[in-house]
Amino acid sequence: MSLIECKNINRCFGSGANRVHVLKDINLKIDKGDFVAIIGQSGSGKSTLMNILGCLDTPSSGSYMVDGVETAKMEANELAGLRRKRFGFIFQRYNLLNALSARDNVALPAVYAGLPHKERYNRANALLHRLGLEGKEENKPSELSGGQQQRVSIARALMNGGEILLADEPTGALDSKSGENVMDTIRQLHNEGHTIIMVTHDPKIAALANRVIEIKDGYIISDVSKNSEVAPGSVETLPENRSWLFRKDQLLESFRMSVQAIMSHKMRSLLTMLGIIIGIASVVSVVALGKGTQTKILGDIAAIGTNTISIYPGKGFGDRFSGKIKTLTVADAEVIGRQSYVSNVTPMTASSGTITYRNADLTGQLYGVGNQYFDVRGFKLDEGRLFDEQDVKDNAQVVVIDQNTLKKLFPDNENPLGKVILFKKRPLTIIGTVKEEKNAFGGDSDSLQLWSPYTTVMNQITGERHISSLIVKVGDNASSQAAENGLTELLISRHGTEDFFMRNSDSIKQTVESATGTMTLLISSIALISLVVGGIGVMNIMLVSVTERTKEIGVRMAIGARQGNILQQFLIEAVLICLIGGMTGIALSILIGMTFNHFVTDFAMTFSAMSVVGAVACSTIIGVVFGYIPANRASKLNPIDALAHD
Ligand code: ADP
Ligand code: MG
Numbered sequence: 148m149s150l151i152e153c154k155n156i157n158r159c160f161g162s163g164a165n166r167v168h169v170l171k172d173i174n175l176k177i178d179k180g181d182f183v184a185i186i187g188q189s190g191s192g193k194s195t196l197m198n199i200l201g202c203l204d205t206p207s208s209g210s211y212m213v214d215g216v217e218t219a220k221m222e223a224n225e226l227a228g229l230r231r232k233r234f235g236f237i238f239q240r241y242n243l244l245n246a247l248s249a250r251d252n253v254a255l256p257a258v259y260a261g262l263p264h265k266e267r268y269n270r271a272n273a274l275l276h277r278l279g280l281e282g283k284e285e286n287k288p289s290e291l292s293g294g295q296q297q298r299v300s301i302a303r304a305l306m307n308g309g310e311i312l313l314a315d316e317p318t319g320a321l322d323s324k325s326g327e328n329v330m331d332t333i334r335q336l337h338n339e340g341h342t343i344i345m346v347t348h349d350p351k352i353a354a355l356a357n358r359v360i361e362i363k364d365g366y367i368i369s370d371v372s373k374n375s376e377v378a379p380g381s382v383e384t385l386p387e388n389r390s391w392l393f394r395k396d397q398l399l400e401s402f403r404m405s406v407q408a409i410m411s412h413k414m415r416s417l418l419t420m421l422g423i424i425i426g427i428a429s430v431v432s433v434v435a436l437g438k439g440t441q442t443k444i445l446g447d448i449a450a451i452g453t454n455t456i457s458i459y460p461g462k463g464f465g466d467r468f469s470g471k472i473k474t475l476t477v478a479d480a481e482v483i484g485r486q487s488y489v490s491n492v493t494p495m496t497a498s499s500g501t502i503t504y505r506n507a508d509l510t511g512q513l514y515g516v517g518n519q520y521f522d523v524r525g526f527k528l529d530e531g532r533l534f535d536e537q538d539v540k541d542n543a544q545v546v547v548i549d550q551n552t553l554k555k556l557f558p559d560n561e562n563p564l565g566k567v568i569l570f571k572k573r574p575l576t577i578i579g580t581v582k583e584e585k586n587a588f589g590g591d592s593d594s595l596q597l598w599s600p601y602t603t604v605m606n607q608i609t610g611e612r613h614i615s616s617l618i619v620k621v622g623d624n625a626s627s628q629a630a631e632n633g634l635t636e637l638l639i640s641r642h643g644t645e646d647f648f649m650r651n652s653d654s655i656k657q658t659v660e661s662a663t664g665t666m667t668l669l670i671s672s673i674a675l676i677s678l679v680v681g682g683i684g685v686m687n688i689m690l691v692s693v694t695e696r697t698k699e700i701g702v703r704m705a706i707g708a709r710q711g712n713i714l715q716q717f718l719i720e721a722v723l724i725c726l727i728g729g730m731t732g733i734a735l736s737i738l739i740g741m742t743f744n745h746f747v748t749d750f751a752m753t754f755s756a757m758s759v760v761g762a763v764a765c766s767t768i769i770g771v772v773f774g775y776i777p778a779n780r781a782s783k784l785n786p787i788d789a790l791a792h793d
Contacts (some may be wrong), residue, residue: 148215149176149199150342161323169195171365173209180380182343184356192365193346194315200227200344201234201313203705204787206622224709230786231259231707232384237314237333241296242702242790243288246407249275249299250284256306256706258400261388264384274302278332278489294325301332303706308384312336314345318352330355340380379674397712398719405720409691409727419688420728422681423769427732427762429674432739435752437667443750444659448652454627455523456651458617463648463739473613474642477601480517480617482641486624488633493517494601494614500571502595504556511552511595513570515604515614521547521581523618531564531579539600542607546575550583552595573608576600582600627651678765681728682773689777690719700781714782721774722767729766733759 158170169192177183185193198204199211202218211218213229221229236242243252254271262270275284279300288296297317304312314333318326334355337343345356353359358372409416480494496515499510514520516533521528548556548563557563563577575597593649605611621630631649639645660761693700700713740752 150179151177152212154210155329156206159207169365182337182357184353184359185346186353187362191362192700197315197346198787202229217730227709233310235309235312235703237304237317239316239319247287253302259707260307261393278302288639290418293321295331310382311342340382342684401716401719403725422684423725423728426678426681429759430671430734431736431762433670435754436760438753439661439750441663448656454621456619456649458649460647472646476613488622489618490622491519493618495616496614498609504570513597515601516598527582527583529580539602542602544575545578547598549581550622553580620646682769686773693777695783697789697792704786710782714778717778717781718774722770725766
């Protein structure tokens with residue numbers, strides 16, 4: 148059985164009017180250990196035949212068998228396996244990878260074969276030394292002469308064994324001295340047992356071969372052997388390694404190559420990452436901002452006291468008819484105050500009207516409250532005193548004012564205590580001022596707020612018998628849920644219907660949590676759009692990169708890279724770009740957060756581990772999703788088309 152056998156091979160390119168029939172009914176058998184030269188004029192089809200023999204290309208019709216196995220039935224990866232294990236290519240233009248050193252170029256086929264790093268390194272060194280390239284291991288191809296580059300490519304062809312060496316015009320681009328040198332090496336390799344198939348148009352070089360096949364216009368027109376019997380050579384082929392360690396090693400190698408690719412296009416990589424950086428930075432910042440706001444508001448609620456229940460007339464906030472409901476009264480407050488689960492209760496009524504002092508006329512809000520109100524709401528006394536139980540009992544005409552009112556009425560820093568102001572033409576004596584309310588419920592910061600005993604407001608100013616709300620502080624021994632149920636039952640029995648609603652501070656907390664959560668989600672999803680845009684940017688650049696590196700992909704395939712290897716390499720590159728972008732984005736948002744927290748003291752941006760982990764996961768997913776299309780396209784390239792690409 149011949150090592151290689153072609154039966155009626157035809158190869159056509161193009162279709163329709165552009166169809167060219169290059170190889171015509173080629174029948175050929177080549178034995179193990181032979182040295183064959185294929186000669187013919189330029190354009191006669193030599194390279195086309197060579198590419199089919201090397202499994203880089205497939206015939207349009209006919210059968211090509213290696214070791215008696217039909218190649219037409221093989222999958223892309225099986226063909227890659229043949230190229231990797233059996234063949235070694237020596238190209239006219241060397242086809243070395245410019246980014247890699249001579250040693251890494253030589254070692255590359257063994258990466259795909261799974262040779263451990265150390266052994267790969269040693270074997271590549273040994274091959275380079277053998278070919279007279281000692282001291283050039285670290286040189287990039289651009290730092291080597293043509294002859295040296297060709298010798299590097301021969302070393303690469305031998306890396307995995309190179310049982311069958313395919314050389315397409317190996318001396319075509321070399322001066323005669325280097326050419327002779329290369330031919331000496333090839334002859335020597337033949338003597339060592341390598342089967343050699345060489346294309347040349349130089350009869351002198353062809354004369355070195357044992358068998359010369361001449362092609363003309365796609366036909367074999369002559370086939371002459373010096374010795375019909377050749378000694379079957381034996382060449383040691385490196386065993387393939389398919390263990391887990393091998394996969395890890397290959398992953399590392401892909402990683403290294405990706406880093407190299409990114410580093411060799413720094414500016415482009417940076418611009419690609421920009422979209423991801425902005426996207427991740429905004430998502431992480433928004434989440435941190437939302438978290439900070441939430442923490443702040445919940446802190447404020449905690450300051451008010453967690454166990455309070457507010458009761459309002461109507462069905463809920465915004466109920467249009469709540470103003471007409473007059474059933475909530477001071478009497479209700481008194482009954483509620485006697486319940487065992489209530490520690491105290493503050494009725495509240497509000498009236499808006501004109502405040503007059505000397506010649507100032509201002510509009511403000513006067514709240515009628517109980518003496519415990521300040522405590523329940525967490526107001527702090529600034530100057531003077533707050534009213535007490537006795538004031539409430541006595542309908543005392545006293546008032547406590549806030550900082551806004553103070554500034555408006557006493558712009559000259561006059562002492563306000565003891566001064567009498569008019570609210571709706573009723574005199575009220577200022578007994579105290581409260582500090583500015585430093586919480587999220589402060590409301591309109593310009594509004595003027597005043598507080599008097601509810602008895603004073605109801606009896607002397609509004610004349611109303613109903614109140615606008617009740618704040619109940621639940622006793623420590625009772626749960627707010629039980630208290631709420633008790634209060635509901637009690638008030639229904641007093642009013643006849645449920646014409647009121649309650650908010651306990653727990654439910655406010657939940658509302659705040661869900662509201663800020665919704666906001667964060669909303670803004671995050673907008674930021675997410677920029678992430679998607681960033682991902683599309685990555686995809687674009689990767690597609691460009693694949694096109695730009697088509698030749699490189701072809702070379703990798705020629706030396707035996709599987710489709711999976713190519714896919715993995717480009718995917719890792721995309722993921723790496725996204726990951727670096729993501730990390731930079733996180734760093735950027737932390738920087739933003741630190742700046743923000745430095746200048747804004749009111750509340751802090753709070754970064755959670757979750758959002759950072761989420762951002763990293765997000766950028767990885769973007770890398771995989773948007774990197775897949777270009778990576779897949781690269782891996783599905785036809786080796787010979789890729790190789791022919793400039
Ligand atoms: P050579 O003997 O010089 O190596 P080739 O085998 O490279 O010749 O090419 C033989 C003929 O096939 C040429 O006419 C060339 O134009 C044509 N050819 C080779 N590859 C292709 C291709 N991919 N598409 C179309 N025509 C091709
Ligand atoms: Mg050619």
